Every structure is written in structure tokens, then in C-alpha cells.
Amino acid sequence: MTAPRPDIDPIRLHKALTRIWATGPGWQRLAAVNHSVVGVRFMVTAAVFFGIGGMLAMLIRAQLATPESAFLGPEIYNQIFTMHGTIMMFLFAIPMLEGLALYMLPKMLGARDLAFPRLSAYGYWCFLFGGMILIGALFAGVAPQSGWFMYTPLSSDVYSPGINADVWLLGVTFVEISALTMAVELTVSILKLRAPGMTLARMPIFAWYILVTALMMVLGFPPLILGSVLLEMERAFGLPFFDPERGGDPLLWQHLFWLFGHPEVYIIFLPAAGALSTMIPTFAQRPLIGYRAVVASIIVMAFVSFGIWVHHMFTTGIPHMALAFFSLGSAIVAVPTAVQMFAWLATLAHGRPRWDVPMLYIFGFIVIFVCGGLTGVMLAMVPFNWQAHDSYFVIAHFHYVLVGGFVFPILAALYYWMPHVTGRLSVHRLSVPAFWLIFAGFNLTFLTMHLTGLLGMPRRVYTYLGHEGWTALNLLSSVGSFVLAMGFALIAIDVLLQARFGPRFRRDPWRAGTLEWATPTPPAAYGFASLPRISERADRLSPGEIGRTLAAGEGYLGFARNGWQETLGVNITTGEPDQIVILPRPTYLPLVLALTTGLVVLSMLFKNYALAVFASIVVACLFVWGARSAGQPRDHGPLPIGLGLSVPPHPEAATSPAVLAMGVTLIADGAFFISLIFGVVYLWLVAPNWPPVEVIEAGLTLPLVVVTCLFAGPIAARAATVALRRQGAVMPWLGVQAVALLTALAAVVALISGALPDPQSHGYAAASFALLAYVCLHLGVAALFVLSNATRLRAGFIGPRRNHDLRLTTAWQDFTAISGVVAVGVVLILPRMMTG
Structure with a gap:
């Protein structure tokens, strides 16, 4: 960086950029497309859904605390445990990671926003409205009741009449629209919208984790969407994809679901691991050891995860050769996970660790996730899997993996990055006792479930007789769950107190090495007053010094021009700037589009297909209308971006973000089509009555x-x-x-x-x-x-x-x-x- 120029007034630059980038007050907030606003909305909404899912878990544990309990009837219990799993998987875990990525990535990459702000906003509204449909059905007493995995034939219209299963199929598909839009958004933004000089090898490790996760979402979500569409077509129109009497096969649903479901475990884990790989070097006070090995392990983990979906189907009559193959793959996936774990431990061992609240939750993650990984290797072995399948041992295992592998890292990230969002530090008065309540309550709840599972307690039972030897263990699990809930309640109170009363600070309170701490805290709408040039790995920087220089406009785009919201697009591999990406201003279009898409879903839910067709036509027209004035109405040629460089606006560049987004979209579409071909071939080869x-x-x-x-x-x-x-x-x-x-x-x-x-x-x-x-x-x-x-x-x-x-x-x-x-x-x- 060069010294600040005397002709640049940082205050005037701040005001000029704020006028261009800011979202208006009041109702105009509904038109917000800024990544910081949308990212926070994702995270707050996901946290609310997490609270609802947690309360449902309390009801489940209250029912199972004693034998032959009359607290909940079987129908209500089935709805509650189905919605608990659905909320935690689809309305909490994935949207929370999407929100974190939306908020953090531009700041870590040295960009002012993501590539498609309107797409991000549309994704949020789809997530919100889809979640509202699912939660509304729960309060109306018509929530899905076939389990969060919706196995056929239990979820077919014969065994699940009414709209309960349709709520899941249509509501979750609505939410998955959001997930796919975010996958495209994140992939393109990481590849194209980085600070000049930031090659792929210099990207922050968090960006690598999110890039691999987004590509996994692109490939992993289409099979679930296809399965949901086919099952809804069977329920609504009688097309027998899963009916064995008419040439269908119920196991086709399991194949399509777990083609999504097993990679989803790693889709949830990898962003949390990315947060860990960012925080641990900060508290170890040294860069991450084995950066390249960690990147390679992420890619290997993603690749292997798509080849072991049958891990969940060992008891369905799979041929022995296939069992051996998928069992081996299920065990091998532990290797890239171990590479990352050893990299974190080595970083701590070779550094000078300092303890703070985020490190408490990192400690909790290491203990709990390692235990979950060990039971995962046990379940990968076919003979043991046959014995423990569909028992409470499996419930204990995946809670150790998902809560240990996602919730604990997210809580660490909450305390690490909350100051960035609020501009205030935590006072630590409630965060430490909250950790110990959560850690103790979690282990008391789920460690005992391993034992009830080994004693033969099956999943998804709403009561038991009491002579099986499960009573004391179930009571302990229920007590532990309420201790766990108290810990989360303390965290909610602590976060509110921090946001209101926490002491203010200047940049970089953790002495981190990543670029997000170079922005003001809380960040301005434009993020960076000017964009930096990166000449080393982006986790070895000095954010405080860089931030002061960039605030003075001594970087790229350190000016306001034509009222444009400008950021830079770079060559994917070299990181050299090749275009000015001009982003859209706030607009109500994403909200209107999401409302109209929601009308399509509700029309199908209530079997009003004429209205659904009409609303679909409106959605298509809105897309065309919304694109009518995107881009620039004339050629500009190369424009100056500062530091002696000029590049063209993105409509005139060789490869714009839109072209790359089309490629990613077609990959997702291809995954959907290949899944459909797989389904046809599977029915031809396996289904009865052919x-x-x-x-x-x-x-x-x-x-x-x-x-x-x-x-x-x-x-x-x-x-x-x-x-x-x-x-x-x-x-x-x-x-x-x-x-x-x-x-x-x-x-x-x-x-x-x-x-x-x-x-x-x-x-x-x-x-x-x-x-x-x-x-x-x-x-x-x-x-x-x-x-x-x-x-x-x-x-x-x-x-x-x-x-x-x-x-x-x-x-x-x-x-x-x-x-x-x-x-x-x-x-x-x-x-x-x-x-x-």
C-alpha cells in the first residue's frame, strides 16, 4: 500500500459511498439486497427456527422421560419428531451456514458484495416463506408425520392421507430453492469477486471450505428435489414411481434421498470446519499448519461423501459386494476428517494458545466431534450397523456429529464474529457458565442414548412399557436436555446484552490475520472504502493497518462514480482484475418474486392447479421484467479503477459472473437430469412388475x-x-x-x-x-x-x-x-x- 494521498477526504468518500450503497429506512428495508443485511437476516431467522426446533426436542424428551407417558399422543408425537428433524436440518443448519457465508465472504475476499445481490435476497425470502409454511402447518395440526426422511410407502397417499406429507414435500422444496440460489451465488462470488492479487492459493481457508460446500450443494440438492417432485406427483396425480404394484419401488426414494442426505452431513460440517480453521490460528497466534493439505482433504471429503449414500441402507437387502464397497467408503471418509483435525491440533501445539470464550467452544467441539467420529466408524462396519440400525445409538451418533461438528463451532463463531456485527465486545458474564451447561447437558442427554440404543430401544417410538431397562437412562437424557436448554437460553440472553451494553472497540479485537477485520465495525454498507491488493496468503495479513489505508481511499475503486455500486471481478486463477462488476440497487423485486413463488407452492398444496399455473406464469414474467434493464445501455470501454489500471464494466468483459453462474446452474440441472435417468434405469432393473x-x-x-x-x-x-x-x-x-x-x-x-x-x-x-x-x-x-x-x-x-x-x-x-x-x-x- 502507498501512503494516503492528501487529495482524498475519507469523510467525504464515506458519505458518497453511503449514499450509493445504503438501504433506506422503514419499509425500504424490505428492498435490501446488501450482503450484510441479508446475511444477518439469514442467521437471525435460522436462530429463531433453531429455538422452535429446540422446544420441540424438549417436548420429545418430556414424553420419553417416563414409561407409558400420556403427555403426547402418537399422532402429535410423530408430527413433533418429524418437524424437529426437518427444522434442524433444513431451516437451521444449512441457512445458518449460508447466512454466515453471505455476511463474511465479501469482507474476507476484499469485495464490496456478492455477485448477485438480488438472488441472495430472493433466496432469503424463499427460505423465510418456506419455513413459515412448515411451521404454520405444525400449529395447524397438519405437519408432516412420516419422519424428516419421509420414507415411502409410509409417506404415500395410502398411508399418509391429507396434506401432511405434501407440506413437507412442497415446503422443503421451496426452501431448497433458497439453498440452490445460495450455492450458485457463493460459487460464482468466490471464483470471480476477490481482491486483486488474491489467487486461489492465497484465498482465506474459509473461502475454500465454502467453495467446496457450495459445489456440494449444487450436486447434492437436485436428487432430493427430484425425489420430492416424483413423490408429490404420485400423491397428487397417481403416478406410480414408488408403488411396487404398478412398477414402482419404495427404495427409489431412499436412494434419491440419501444421495442428498449423506453429503448433507458434510455440507453442514465443512463451513463450521472453515470457521474453526479461521479461529484456531487466531487464538494459537500462528498461521494454520498444513494449509494445502487441508484444502486437499476438503476436496477428498466432498468427493468421497457422494459415493457412500448406501451407508444408510445397509439393512435394505443390498448385495454383499455393494455392502463391502460402501462400508469401506464410509470408513475411508474418516481420513480427510482426521487430516483437518491434526492440522488444528498441530497449529495449537506449535503456537502460543490464548484462552477466550470461542476457545471454550472449540474445545467442546474437539471432544464431542471425535467421539461422534468414532461411533461413525463403528456404524460403517456392516455387522455392527445391522445390530444398531434404527436404534437410539444412531440418534446419539448423529447428534454427536452434527451438534459437535456444527453447533459448537457455530457458537464459537458467534462469540468470535459477533463483535464484527454489533461493534461491541462480549462481557463474558454469562458465556462461560452457558458453555458448561451446554457441554454437560449435551453429554448427559446423548451419551446415555448410546446405552439405550445398545439395550435395544428403537427410534421413533412415542412410548415404552418400562420393563426393558430403559427408564433410568431415558430420565437422565431428559434431564440433560433441559440442562442443555438452559445453556442455550443463557447464550440468547448474553447475545442480547452484548448487542445492547457491550463495550465498543476499534478494529480487530482478536489480533486476527484475515481481511474482514479491516472493515469498520459494525461494517458500512459498502464494506471497503477502497479495495486492497493482496500479495500474500489472506490469513497472514495485518487488518488494522490495511483498514486504515483503505478507509483513506488508497486502494482500488477508492471513489464514487455515476451512482454505481462497484466492485471488482478478477481472473479465476491469477486474481488479476479484469472487469468492474456493477451491482443492482435495492429493489422489492426479490420479495415480490418470492411471494409469487410461495403462491405457486400454496396453490399446489391446496390442489388448486389452475392458480398454480397462473402464478407460475406470473413468476416467469417477473423474471423477464426484472431482467429488462439489467446491465448497461451502452458501451463504456475500459474505465479507471485506481492505481493506474483500467478495466471494462462486466457486461463488456469476456467472462462475466452471469456466464459463470449459468455454468454452475447447468451443473445443478445436469445433476437433476442424471438423477432422473438413474431413477428410470433403477426402476427398469430392480422394480417389480416389469x-x-x-x-x-x-x-x-x-x-x-x-x-x-x-x-x-x-x-x-x-x-x-x-x-x-x-x-x-x-x-x-x-x-x-x-x-x-x-x-x-x-x-x-x-x-x-x-x-x-x-x-x-x-x-x-x-x-x-x-x-x-x-x-x-x-x-x-x-x-x-x-x-x-x-x-x-x-x-x-x-x-x-x-x-x-x-x-x-x-x-x-x-x-x-x-x-x-x-x-x-x-x-x-x-x-x-x-x-x-
């Missing part, structure tokens, strides 16, 4: 029309890009795309209605319908892309340099063509393979 009596009878005309039009669209899209570059006529090529897409859509609809057997008759027909419906959906979205292109071209937002819209449309149509040909091919070829 082959079907009726198969599709179609000539070659319609399939040839579909294939021809599917490939005509991308060809016309490329022609439009060439015409734009040569300043020729683009609209005719958009018209060709529209005709090709609509013709293909009509041909697929004709194939469904004229040649496909009744989808309710057999799993083959239902699977074929799902594949063709998938193609129809993508053709419809491609048509929306073309409509948006036409609108923006007329408004002047597309030009020879600003051609990203056409590139995005081409990428979507390429994917639609490839997946469409595969889908139509499977539908047509599968009958011949079955009869041949």
Missing part, C-alpha cells in the same frame, strides 16, 4: 421433429451471436429460435398425449412422462430466454460487446438439446430393450 404391458407406440415423425428443432435452436442462437458481432440483424434469428422451440414443445406435448400410455398405469409410463415433461419445461424456459433477449435488444442493453445474453441463451439451448435427445431416446429405446 416389463409393463403397454409401451409407447410412436412412429419416427414426431421424434424426428423434436430432435431437429432441438438442434435448430442452438444453431440459430449462434447465428444470432455472429450477427450481433457483425452488427447485422439479430431479430430474425431470435424469431427462428422461437419457432424452433415452440415447434419442439408442441411435438413433445403431442408425443405425451398421443403415444404415451396412461402415466398412472405403470412406473415405465410415469418415468417416460417425467422425462418428457422435463424436456417441455426446458423448452419453455428457453423460450423465456429468447423473449428476454428480444426485449433487451430493443431497449439497447445488448450490443456487439455486451453479448452475454445471447451466450447464456446458447448455453441453455445446448443443454436443452442434449438432455432432450437423451430423454426422448430413453423413452423410445427402453421399450425395445425390454421386449428384445
Whole structure:
């Protein structure tokens, strides 16, 4: 950094940037898209849901404290334990990590915000409204009651009539929209929005953890969304994906669910581990040992976690060879976890550790998580798993892993980063006794559950007789749970007292080495008055010194220009700046879009499908309308960013965040499609009552029309890009795309209605319908892309340099063509393979 220039007034710069970046007061707060505001909203809302989930846990333990208790009836108990698991997994753990990442990442990366602020805001509102649907159903007495894993056939309409299961399927899918939007947002932001000079090898370790986690979400959530869609189609329309009497198979649900469910354990753990890898070096007063080894272990853990979903299905009749493979994989995943644990211990051993409240919770994490890991290795062994499966031993194990691996690190992070949010320090009067209550209460609650499980107590029972030998242990678990609850209550009080009465401080109270402490505390809406250049690893910095220099405007973008909210985009590998990313201002559009999406979900929940279709059309129109004026209406060319450099605005750059986001989105879409193909092949090979009596009878005309039009669209899209570059006529090529897409859509609809057997008759027909419906959906979205292109071209937002819209449309149509040909091919070829 250079010395502050006398011609820069930090006060005037602060006021100018605040006018551009700040969110207005009152109702205007609903239009907020700033990452700090949205991140705090995520975390506070997740904490509220955690409180609700905790109260449900207290009801469960009150019911099980004594034998033959009449405190809760079986139906209410089933709703409560289902909602407890659902809340903790979907409404607390994942949104809390998303909120932490939203708030912290731009500050750690040296950026002013994330790549798509409106997408973050939309994700938050989807999370909030989806959670409200689930909680509202609980208070209305129609909450799901089939367990948070919703196993079929228990969750089918035969055994779970009413809307209880539909609430879970639609509500959780609504929440998963939020999770996927956050995964795209975080992936793109980490790769593109970093401080100049921050190569991948210089990124803070927390960013590596979040990047791997976000990519796991991109690949892991689509199978669950697919399973939820298929089960809802079976419940609502009678399509027999999971009905063995009509060519379905209940185990297909377990495969799809655990393709998501097992990686989710690591999706929850990795961000917490990232927080640990950030905090431990601070309190050890030395950099993290084994940075590269830790990064490699994160990647290996993510890779292995996707290959061991059958770990949860050892008792379902899996062939012995498969059991051996998945058992080995379940044990091997402990190795990358151990690499990280030893790196943390080595950092503490080679440093000069100082104890503070966050270190108490780090100590609690080490003790509890190691115990949970050891029982996990035990459950990875098939003979022991057969004995302990679906017992309270498993409940004890995953609470040790999830509470130890997520809640304790999050509590450490709360005390570590809360001063950054509030600008005040903790006075430590309640935090220490709160820790010991939580630590003692947790072990008293769940250590005894290992014993009740080994004594044969099964999961999901609402009462017991009392002669089994479980009574005393259950009473101890219940007492421990209330001690645990008192500890969390003290933390809530302590946080409120800190936010109101804690002493104020200047930058970096922990003497940390990461960039977030270079911002003011609490942070300004713009984060950094100017952006730094990073020349070393981003956990070895001096935030206090850097912060004073950046506040004086002695970095990149140390000025206000055109009322733009500016940050820098960099080359993914080198970290050199290559574009100015101009971000959108506050808008109510995310809130309106989320409300309309919620209307779609509620309409489907109450079987009003006409309203659902209408609301879906409104959502599509809002997306097109919202994109009508995004970007810049003219070319600017390279613009100065300070320190002698000039780069173009992102619409004119070679690779904008939008192009990268499309790639990540298509990866998620591909995971969904591959999961669908997996489901079709699984039913064909494993499901009973195959082959079907009726198969599709179609000539070659319609399939040839579909294939021809599917490939005509991308060809016309490329022609439009060439015409734009040569300043020729683009609209005719958009018209060709529209005709090709609509013709293909009509041909697929004709194939469904004229040649496909009744989808309710057999799993083959239902699977074929799902594949063709998938193609129809993508053709419809491609048509929306073309409509948006036409609108923006007329408004002047597309030009020879600003051609990203056409590139995005081409990428979507390429994917639609490839997946469409595969889908139509499977539908047509599968009958011949079955009869041949």
C-alpha cells in the first residue's frame, strides 16, 4: 500500500459511498439486497427456527422421560419428531451456514458484495416463506408425520392421507430453492469477486471450505428435489414411481434421498470446519499448519461423501459386494476428517494458545466431534450397523456429529464474529457458565442414548412399557436436555446484552490475520472504502493497518462514480482484475418474486392447479421484467479503477459472473437430469412388475421433429451471436429460435398425449412422462430466454460487446438439446430393450 494521498477526504468518500450503497429506512428495508443485511437476516431467522426446533426436542424428551407417558399422543408425537428433524436440518443448519457465508465472504475476499445481490435476497425470502409454511402447518395440526426422511410407502397417499406429507414435500422444496440460489451465488462470488492479487492459493481457508460446500450443494440438492417432485406427483396425480404394484419401488426414494442426505452431513460440517480453521490460528497466534493439505482433504471429503449414500441402507437387502464397497467408503471418509483435525491440533501445539470464550467452544467441539467420529466408524462396519440400525445409538451418533461438528463451532463463531456485527465486545458474564451447561447437558442427554440404543430401544417410538431397562437412562437424557436448554437460553440472553451494553472497540479485537477485520465495525454498507491488493496468503495479513489505508481511499475503486455500486471481478486463477462488476440497487423485486413463488407452492398444496399455473406464469414474467434493464445501455470501454489500471464494466468483459453462474446452474440441472435417468434405469432393473404391458407406440415423425428443432435452436442462437458481432440483424434469428422451440414443445406435448400410455398405469409410463415433461419445461424456459433477449435488444442493453445474453441463451439451448435427445431416446429405446 502507498501512503494516503492528501487529495482524498475519507469523510467525504464515506458519505458518497453511503449514499450509493445504503438501504433506506422503514419499509425500504424490505428492498435490501446488501450482503450484510441479508446475511444477518439469514442467521437471525435460522436462530429463531433453531429455538422452535429446540422446544420441540424438549417436548420429545418430556414424553420419553417416563414409561407409558400420556403427555403426547402418537399422532402429535410423530408430527413433533418429524418437524424437529426437518427444522434442524433444513431451516437451521444449512441457512445458518449460508447466512454466515453471505455476511463474511465479501469482507474476507476484499469485495464490496456478492455477485448477485438480488438472488441472495430472493433466496432469503424463499427460505423465510418456506419455513413459515412448515411451521404454520405444525400449529395447524397438519405437519408432516412420516419422519424428516419421509420414507415411502409410509409417506404415500395410502398411508399418509391429507396434506401432511405434501407440506413437507412442497415446503422443503421451496426452501431448497433458497439453498440452490445460495450455492450458485457463493460459487460464482468466490471464483470471480476477490481482491486483486488474491489467487486461489492465497484465498482465506474459509473461502475454500465454502467453495467446496457450495459445489456440494449444487450436486447434492437436485436428487432430493427430484425425489420430492416424483413423490408429490404420485400423491397428487397417481403416478406410480414408488408403488411396487404398478412398477414402482419404495427404495427409489431412499436412494434419491440419501444421495442428498449423506453429503448433507458434510455440507453442514465443512463451513463450521472453515470457521474453526479461521479461529484456531487466531487464538494459537500462528498461521494454520498444513494449509494445502487441508484444502486437499476438503476436496477428498466432498468427493468421497457422494459415493457412500448406501451407508444408510445397509439393512435394505443390498448385495454383499455393494455392502463391502460402501462400508469401506464410509470408513475411508474418516481420513480427510482426521487430516483437518491434526492440522488444528498441530497449529495449537506449535503456537502460543490464548484462552477466550470461542476457545471454550472449540474445545467442546474437539471432544464431542471425535467421539461422534468414532461411533461413525463403528456404524460403517456392516455387522455392527445391522445390530444398531434404527436404534437410539444412531440418534446419539448423529447428534454427536452434527451438534459437535456444527453447533459448537457455530457458537464459537458467534462469540468470535459477533463483535464484527454489533461493534461491541462480549462481557463474558454469562458465556462461560452457558458453555458448561451446554457441554454437560449435551453429554448427559446423548451419551446415555448410546446405552439405550445398545439395550435395544428403537427410534421413533412415542412410548415404552418400562420393563426393558430403559427408564433410568431415558430420565437422565431428559434431564440433560433441559440442562442443555438452559445453556442455550443463557447464550440468547448474553447475545442480547452484548448487542445492547457491550463495550465498543476499534478494529480487530482478536489480533486476527484475515481481511474482514479491516472493515469498520459494525461494517458500512459498502464494506471497503477502497479495495486492497493482496500479495500474500489472506490469513497472514495485518487488518488494522490495511483498514486504515483503505478507509483513506488508497486502494482500488477508492471513489464514487455515476451512482454505481462497484466492485471488482478478477481472473479465476491469477486474481488479476479484469472487469468492474456493477451491482443492482435495492429493489422489492426479490420479495415480490418470492411471494409469487410461495403462491405457486400454496396453490399446489391446496390442489388448486389452475392458480398454480397462473402464478407460475406470473413468476416467469417477473423474471423477464426484472431482467429488462439489467446491465448497461451502452458501451463504456475500459474505465479507471485506481492505481493506474483500467478495466471494462462486466457486461463488456469476456467472462462475466452471469456466464459463470449459468455454468454452475447447468451443473445443478445436469445433476437433476442424471438423477432422473438413474431413477428410470433403477426402476427398469430392480422394480417389480416389469416389463409393463403397454409401451409407447410412436412412429419416427414426431421424434424426428423434436430432435431437429432441438438442434435448430442452438444453431440459430449462434447465428444470432455472429450477427450481433457483425452488427447485422439479430431479430430474425431470435424469431427462428422461437419457432424452433415452440415447434419442439408442441411435438413433445403431442408425443405425451398421443403415444404415451396412461402415466398412472405403470412406473415405465410415469418415468417416460417425467422425462418428457422435463424436456417441455426446458423448452419453455428457453423460450423465456429468447423473449428476454428480444426485449433487451430493443431497449439497447445488448450490443456487439455486451453479448452475454445471447451466450447464456446458447448455453441453455445446448443443454436443452442434449438432455432432450437423451430423454426422448430413453423413452423410445427402453421399450425395445425390454421386449428384445
